[in-house]
Amino acid sequence: MKKKKKRKLKSSVKVFLILVVVLCIAFNIGKTKYEEYLYKKTSDYAILQLGYSEEDLKLMNEKLSDSDKWHIANDIGNNEFIMNFIKCDYFLSKNIDSYLSLTVTKDEDFWHYKKPDYYNYDELVAKVNVKVNNEYYTETKETDMSKGYGILVNKYHYLPENYAPEDLVNIDWKYRFGGKNDTIKVREEVYNQFLKMWQGANEAGFYLMAYSGYRSIDHQKRIYNDYANKNGISYADSIAARPGFSEHSTGLALDIYSKTCSQANLFKDTEVYKWLLNNSYKYGFILRYPEGKSKLTGYNFESWHYRYVGEELAEKVYNSGLTYDEYYAFYLDN
Numbered sequence: 652m653k654k655k656k657k658r659k660l661k662s663s664v665k666v667f668l669i670l671v672v673v674l675c676i677a678f679n680i681g682k683t684k685y686e687e688y689l690y691k692k693t694s695d696y697a698i699l700q701l702g703y704s705e706e707d708l709k710l711m712n713e714k715l716s717d718s719d720k721w722h723i724a725n726d727i728g729n730n731e732f733i734m735n736f737i738k739c740d741y742f743l744s745k746n747i748d749s750y751l752s753l754t755v756t757k758d759e760d761f762w763h764y765k766k767p768d769y770y771n772y773d774e775l776v777a778k779v780n781v782k783v784n785n786e787y788y789t790e791t792k793e794t795d796m797s798k799g800y801g802i803l804v805n806k807y808h809y810l811p812e813n814y815a816p817e818d819l820v821n822i823d824w825k826y827r828f829g830g831k832n833d834t835i836k837v838r839e840e841v842y843n844q845f846l847k848m849w850q851g852a853n854e855a856g857f858y859l860m861a862y863s864g865y866r867s868i869d870h871q872k873r874i875y876n877d878y879a880n881k882n883g884i885s886y887a888d889s890i891a892a893r894p895g896f897s898e899h900s901t902g903l904a905l906d907i908y909s910k911t912c913s914q915a916n917l918f919k920d921t922e923v924y925k926w927l928l929n930n931s932y933k934y935g936f937i938l939r940y941p942e943g944k945s946k947l948t949g950y951n952f953e954s955w956h957y958r959y960v961g962e963e964l965a966e967k968v969y970n971s972g973l974t975y976d977e978y979y980a981f982y983l984d985n
């Protein structure tokens with residue numbers, strides 16, 4: 652009697668255990684299926700389904716948001732150029748469509764893909780970031796004045812209408828060209844920093860001289876209209892900024908030469924220029940239109956044009972090796 656009961660108990664335990672195991676397996680299969688179901692709803696899955704590699708996906712995850720990845724999955728698809736752009740140091744996900752638009756060209760009625768090895772992708776990324784893929788003075792917008800000394804003024808960013816800085820000061824005759832009654836003005840902090848830079852240059856054996864500073868938007872309008880009336884708009888655009896688009900209207904730009912050289916075509920070969928090129932950032936100034944970068948800045952190389960952005964920012968820009976347009980687009984324009 653006792654034995655029978657024991658056996659019965661034993662077999663019901665067995666049944667119970669088997670049931671548990673079966674349930675566990677069923678649960679795990681269900682769980683895996685469910686996880687698979689969820690995974691198939693992710694952008695990661697959609698990207699891999701398009702034929703991108705695991706390595707591509709890894710890089711996308713470093714540089715793109717989930718919605719960017721959905722944009723690729725839903726709107727762009729498998730694009731043979733896209734990874735070349737994403738790999739670039741200064742890739743900005745918000746510009747992804749603009750980068751890709753540079754890889755197609757319209758020939759009569761057909762859109763063609765250009766050959767991928769034709770491109771320097773870093774250069775294309777830089778161009779789109781600073782907007783020069785658009786014609787000058789198109790897609791323009793009022794610059795973000797909250798950036799303070801770091802405001803960007805170029806052929807796509809203009810100053811607010813009637814902007815005039817309130818803290819302009821005169822540069823002492825000793826440090827500028829022109830007669831005693833002429834004036835060259837810049838904002839107060841710019842002048843103070845210029846004086847420090849003047850001292851630094853002087854210790855290195857140079858004598859800096861300011862040539863041009865603040866120009867009101869009205870003044871710029873007169874200069875620009877004068878050229879435009881005489882020689883047409885494209886000539887005017889090649890030689891002067893449009894009103895509101897000139898850095899000289901910020902009160903933060905200074906054209907600087909030396910006492911011994913004030914010629915635009917010669918200044919770039921002087922030792923003073925070399926000193927400015929490598930030291931001006933210590934005082935908060937950057938060379939605004941560097942050599943070989945006119946396609947990005949929209950201006951020919953100007954060895955004399957310095958822009959005050961503040962010491963901290965100037966050092967960062969100098970160390971980045973970027974033009975201010977590129978630096979601003981990547982680090983400051985948010």
Ligand SMILES: [Zn+2]
Nearest residue numbers: 904905906956
């Ligand atoms: Zn200038």
